[in-house]
Amino acid sequence: MRGLIGRIVTPGQDDWHSRRDRTGGDALRAMHRSPAARWRAIALLAAIVGAGASAYLLVEYVTGQPGLCLTGSGCDLVRASDFAYPLGIPLPLFGLVFYVVAAWLVLRTVASPTLVGVPSMTVLAVAAAAGAAASMLLTGIELFVIRAFCSWCLVQAGASLVLLGAALALSRSDGGVEAEAHSSRVRQQLARAADEDRAGLRRTGLLGGGATALVVALLLVGGAVGGAAVGPSDGSSLAPAGSPRLGTGAVEVVEFADFQCPGCAMVAPLLAQLARANEMTLVSRYFPLDGIHANADAAARAAAAAHLQDSFWEMSEAIYASQSAWKDLAPAAADAFFAGLADQLALDVTAWQAAYASSEVFETVDADRHAARDLHVNSTPTLFIGGKLYAGSMSIEEIRAALLRASPGA
Numbered sequence: 323m324r325g326l327i328g329r330i331v332t333p334g335q336d337d338w339h340s341r342r343d344r345t346g347g348d349a350l351r352a353m354h355r356s357p358a359a360r361w362r363a364i365a366l367l368a369a370i371v372g373a374g375a376s377a378y379l380l381v382e383y384v385t386g387q388p389g390l391c392l393t394g395s396g397c398d399l400v401r402a403s404d405f406a407y408p409l410g411i412p413l414p415l416f417g418l419v420f421y422v423v424a425a426w427l428v429l430r431t432v433a434s435p436t437l438v439g440v441p442s443m444t445v446l447a448v449a450a451a452a453g454a455a456a457s458m459l460l461t462g463i464e465l466f467v468i469r470a471f472c473s474w475c476l477v478q479a480g481a482s483l484v485l486l487g488a489a490l491a492l493s494r495s496d497g498g499v500e501a502e503a504h505s506s507r508v509r510q511q512l513a514r515a516a517d518e519d520r521a522g523l524r525r526t527g528l529l530g531g532g533a534t535a536l537v538v539a540l541l542l543v544g545g546a547v548g549g550a551a552v553g554p555s556d557g558s559s560l561a562p563a564g565s566p567r568l569g570t571g572a573v574e575v576v577e578f579a580d581f582q583c584p585g586c587a588m589v590a591p592l593l594a595q596l597a598r599a600n601e602m603t604l605v606s607r608y609f610p611l612d613g614i615h616a617n618a619d620a621a622a623r624a625a626a627a628a629h630l631q632d633s634f635w636e637m638s639e640a641i642y643a644s645q646s647a648w649k650d651l652a653p654a655a656a657d658a659f660f661a662g663l664a665d666q667l668a669l670d671v672t673a674w675q676a677a678y679a680s681s682e683v684f685e686t687v688d689a690d691r692h693a694a695r696d697l698h699v700n701s702t703p704t705l706f707i708g709g710k711l712y713a714g715s716m717s718i719e720e721i722r723a724a725l726l727r728a729s730p731g732a
Contacts, residue, residue, distance in 0.1 A: 358495040359519050362428055363526045365446070365488035369425035370527065372481030374534035375474045376417035378541055383412035383714060390541055392473035398700030399470035401714065403614055404584055405463055413460075417478050420453050424485060425527070431492065432520050443493040450482070450489040457482040468614050560697070560706050561605040564686075566634040568604045569597030573708050573728045575721075578609035578694045580702040581621035582649050585715040587642045589703050592718045594635065602707075602725055606638070608690040609702055617649055617656045622687045624660035627677035631669050640667065 382389045383401060391397035400406060406413055427446040430437060437445045457479040464471050560576040561567075577593060579586040597604035608626065610618035621641050628637030640663045641648075648659045657678075664674040677683050694704070697711075705712045707721070708728025716724070 358492060359522065361488045361492040361495060362432060362519075362523055365450075365485055365492060366425055366428045366523060366527055367530045368481045368485040368488060369421045369428060370530040370534050372478050372485065373418055373421035373425065374538050375477040375481065376414045376421055378538045379414035379472075379474050380412055380418055381542055383407075383414055385714070390544065393471045393476075396464075396470040397472040397474065398713070399611065399614055400464060400468055400472040400475060401701050403468045405460070405468070407584065407715075420449075420456075421478075421481070424449060424453065429523065429527070432516070432523055441493075443489070447486075447489040447493045450486040454482040454486040470614070560709065561607075562689075565690075566606045566629050566638075568594065568606075568635055569600050569602055571597065571600050571602035571725075572730060573725050574603045574605060575708075575725075576605045576607060576706040578607050578690070578699050578702060578704045580609055580611045580615055580618045581625065581638075581641045582615035582618040582645065583611065583702040584645075586703045587645050589705075589715050590638065590642050592716075592721060593705075594639070596718070596721060596725075601722070606634070607693065608687045609694040609699060609704070610687065610691065611702060615649070617651060617653070619687065620653065620656050620660060621648070623678050623683050624663065626683045626686050627674050627680075628664065628667070628669060630677050630683075631674065633667055633669055636667050637663065637669075 378389065382397075383406070389397070408416075424446070427437075427442065427449060431442040431446055434442060436442060460475065461471075461479050464475065561574060565576075575593065575597075577589075579590070581587075593604050596602050608622040610622045612619045625634055625637045625641060628634055641660070644659075644663070648656055651659060660678070661671060661675060665671050697706075699711075699713075701713055703713075703715060705716070705721075705724075707724040710724070710728065712724060
C-alpha cells in the first residue's frame with residue numbers, strides 16, 4: 323500500500339514541479355521575447371539624438387559660431403527670427419533639457435515601475451507627447467511664419483516623433499512578465515533577466531551617447547575651422563569708406579545688422595558704448611532680412627537717409643528703441659513712422675524723404691546686402707571683430723574678450 327501511495331503521490335509531485343519549471347521557463351522566454359526592451363532602446367536612442375542636436379544648436383546660439391546647415395541659410399534665418407530666444411533664453415536649451423529628462427525617464431521605466439505614484443511608462447508617454455507637440459508647433463512656425471527650415475531643428479522634431487512612438491508602444495507592452503513565481507528559483511531567474519535588461523539598456527546609452535558626442539564634436543570643430551577662415555584677417559575690405567563709423571579704437575568691428583532683429587536691438591547699445599569709449603571702431607552695414615522681417619528694408623533705408631545728414635547713429639538708436647512700435651506696421655504706415663522719427667531728430671524731413679525714396683539709398687542698402695552674402699553672412703547680428711566672424715548676440719564681456727584677442731600684439 324505504501325508503495326502504491328508513493329507511486330500515486332510521486333507522479334503528482336513530479337507534475338507540480340514540471341508545471342513550476344515550465345512556468346519559470348515560459349516566463350524567461352517571454353521576457354527575452356518581450357518587445358519592451360527593444361522599445362526602451364529605441365526611445366533612449368531617440369532621446370540621445372535629440373539631445374545631441376539640441377546641444378549642437380545651443381553651442382552655435384551661445385558662441386555665435388557658424389555651423390553646418392543642410393537647408394542652406396535656413397538655420398541662420400531661424401536663429402535670427404523673433405522665436406529664437408523666448409524670454410531671452412536660447413531655444414535649444416529647452417530642447418536639451420527635455421531630451422535629457424526623457425532619457426532619464428526611459429531608464430526609470432526599467433529601474434522602477436512607478437514615479438510619484440504614476441506608472442513610469444505613462445509619465446514617459448505623456449512627456450514624449452508634450453515634446454512632440456512642441457516640436458510640431460515649432461516646425462509649423464518655421465514653415466508658415468519664418469518660411470525657412472533649420473536642419474537640426476528637423477532632426478530634433480524627428481527624434482521627438484520616434485520617442486513618442488516608442489513610448490506609446492512601451493506603455494502598451496507588458497513591461498515585464500507577471501510570472502507565477504512559485505519558487506525562489508524562478509524569482510531569481512526573473513531578477514537576473516531584469517538585471518540583464520538594465521545592463522543592456524546602459525550599454526545602448528553609452529554607445530549611443532558616445533557616438534552622438536563624437537559627431538557633435540566633429541561638427542563643432544568643422545564649424546570653428548570654417549568660421550575662422552571667413553573674411554580677411556585685417557578686415558580692410560569689410561568696411562567701405564562711406565559706411566557709418568563710430569569711435570577711434572585700435573580694433574575695427576564691422577556689424578551687419580537688421581533693424582527689425584531683436585538680437586541686433588540687444589547688442590546695438592553695447593557696441594555703441596564700447597565705440598564711444600574708444601575701445602574699438604564700429605562700422606555699421608545694412609543686412610535687412612526682409613524675407614522674415616517685413617519692415618527691415620524700410621528701416622535700413624531710414625537710417626541710410628539719416629546718414630546723409632550725419633545723423634545715422636541718432637536715427638539708429640531711435641529705430642531700435644521703437645522697434646516694437648513699427649515692426650508690424652503696413653508699408654505706408656512704416657514710411658510715415660520713420661518720417662516721424664526724422665522729424666523728432668530735427669532732420670530736414672523733406673531732404674530725408676527724398677533720400678529715403680532715392681535710388682542712391684536703395685543701392686547702398688543692396689550693396690551691403692550683397693557684400694554680406696559674399697562674406698557668407700546669413701544671420702544678424704553678425705560681427706567681424708578684427709576680421710573674424712562672430713554670428714549671434716554677444717555680451718559686453720564676450721565682445722571685450724574678442725577685442726582683446728584681436729588687439730595688435732595679442
